[in-house]
Amino acid sequence: MEKTKKGKSKQIIFAASIVGVLAVLVLFYQIPTNLESTNLDMNRQIGTVDTSLGSPIMGSSNAPITIIEFGDYQCPNCKKWFLNTKPDIVINYIDTGKVNLVFIDIAFLGKDSVPASIATYCAEEQGTYWDYHGFLYSNQLSIDSGWANSDSLKGYANNLGLNMDMFVSCLDSEKYQKRVQFNTNEAERNGVTGTPTFFIIGSDGIQEKIIGPQPYSVFEKIIESMS
16 A cells, blocks of 8 residues: 555656646747737847837848937928938938838827837738838828828728738737837837937947938938948
């Protein structure tokens, strides 16, 4: 009888050990849902900024210089820069492989700022992040006037020919809210207090900060000094 009890005890201990090991493995390999996204490079630390949850890189990932733009889709000065300065930077530096650009949300100007940012990442799921990004700035009106509410955001997706079932499900579930919050926190961590704010980082790690919708000449001077 004593041997039988000891045998059962050993079996119980062994089973408990297996359960414990499995529990550890589950915790170790569990994917964190708060960083759920697509096309992410979790090692994208550029200068002082963690860009891993920002936009896809515009331009060559091998470009020696990076522009990081912190912006809100409801920011009038961001629209001004988008229309007046960015096109020349794209033509002269991004398209030529000298510079790449990463956009990071700082969604703080109104209640529709966060949904607008979430919508861009829903568009990213279908490979149209930059198209949607540009559509938002091109159609921007006054803050919280309805141009960036849920219905409008879905309308833009439809205009761009996206899969609406997929997009609507993504937007309505606020799938990327934590990603947007991460980026807003990253902006604050880097001392960003207004939009647009830019960091230009050279291949040697030198970092320059630009505040506001500065003209092309301001960016040109810094980029050329880093080249």
